[in-house]
Amino acid sequence: ELKVEQNPLFLSMQEGKNYTIYCNYSTTSDRLYWYRQDPGKSLESLFVLLSNGAVKQEGRLMASLDTKARLSTLHITAAVHDLSATYFCAASGNTPLVFGKGTRLSVIA
Amino acid sequence: DAGVIQSPRHEVTEMGQEVTLRCKPISGHNSLFWYRQTMMRGLELLIYFNNNVPIDDSGMPEDRFSAKMPNASFSTLKIQPSEPRDSAVYFCASSTDRVHGYTFGSGTRLTVV
Numbered sequence: 306e307l308k309v310e311q312n313p314l315f316l317s318m319q320e321g322k323n324y325t326i327y328c329n330y331s332t333t334s335d336r337l338y339w340y341r342q343d344p345g346k347s348l349e350s351l352f353v354l355l356s357n358g359a360v361k362q363e364g365r366l367m368a369s370l371d372t373k374a375r376l377s378t379l380h381i382t383a384a385v386h387d388l389s390a391t392y393f394c395a396a397s398g399n400t401p402l403v404f405g406k407g408t409r410l411s412v413i414a
Numbered sequence: 415d416a417g418v419i420q421s422p423r424h425e426v427t428e429m430g431q432e433v434t435l436r437c438k439p440i441s442g443h444n445s446l447f448w449y450r451q452t453m454m455r456g457l458e459l460l461i462y463f464n465n466n467v468p469i470d471d472s473g474m475p476e477d478r479f480s481a482k483m484p485n486a487s488f489s490t491l492k493i494q495p496s497e498p499r500d501s502a503v504y505f506c507a508s509s510t511d512r513v514h515g516y517t518f519g520s521g522t523r524l525t526v527v
Contacts, residue, residue, distance in 0.1 A: 338515065347505065348518045393457070401447055401470075402516060404457040 307332050307398045311405035318384045318412050326408045328377040328394035337370050337377045338395040338402065348393065352379075384412045418519035420506050426525045432494040435522045438487055439508030447516060448481055448491050451503045460504075463489065464511075496526045 308331040318324050328337070339351040352361040354370035354377060361368050365388065367380045377394055391409045395402040419438040427433050439446050448460040461471040463483045471481070478497070483489040493500055503523050507516040 347520045348507075350515050350517070353515055401445075401459055401462050403459070404449075406456040 307334065307396060307400055307403045309394060309396050309403050309405040311394055311408050314406055314408060316408055316410045318381070318410065320385055320412055320414050321383050323383065324381050326379040326392055328379070328405055330375050330396040332398055334396035334398050336397055339368050339379055340393045340395065342391045342393065342407070386412050386414070388412050418506055418508050418517050420519035420522050422522060423520060424523045426527065427496055429497055429526055430495040432492065433496045433524060435491040435504050437489045437506030437519060439489070439506070440517055441487065443508035443510055444486070445509045445511055446483060446489050447507045449505045449507065451505060460491070498526045501525050
């Protein structure tokens with residue numbers, strides 16, 4: 306059974322700082338997704354990573370995938386308040402997407 | 415495209431009542447998923463359909479839950495009878511298949527009192 310773990314679950318960052326969110330998954334997954342959810346809102350797709358070594362970047366967010374380590378990271382560069390949200394990773398084996406518990410990010414001045 | 419459309423956005427009902435949640439997937443998407451989100455358990459897959467056929471309903475918590483997809487443009491999730499522990503946000507998502515990116519609806523926030 307595919308399991309997905311994220312850490313940390315809660316993250317409070319100062320504006321301008323860098324940090325990384327980690328996503329581990331337990332069995333082979335052919336792709337890895339990152340989603341963002343604002344409070345009371347739906348999930349918005351950020352990145353899909355399709356192969357070992359894949360790296361995607363959008364603004365201050367960069368996601369990477371290491372399929373051998375079964376690890377994906379979401380790196381935040383020079384955080385700004387607008388990045389405050391909950392970030393989910395999701396993996397897929399021979400199943401629909403299995404989501405991590407999410408990382409609640411708060412960026413403070 | 416209007417995206418995945420769910421209704422109602424909010425539902426408050428009394429314990430024991432029947433609740434029906436509705437979803438219209440994106441046209442051309444042949445996979446549809448129902449997820450439930452709670453603080454304690456996160457996002458859990460309840461059931462998914464491929465080409466209107468239920469493929470895996472192992473996530474449906476009890477026989478009180480049922481889901482249908484009578485055609486490619488409509489699905490329902492029904493809870494009968496509802497219980498307070500069913501209170502959650504229920505999301506519908508659709509995709510071209512089970513592993514490509516999912517588009518989520520706005521969700522239905524269900525409160526059972």
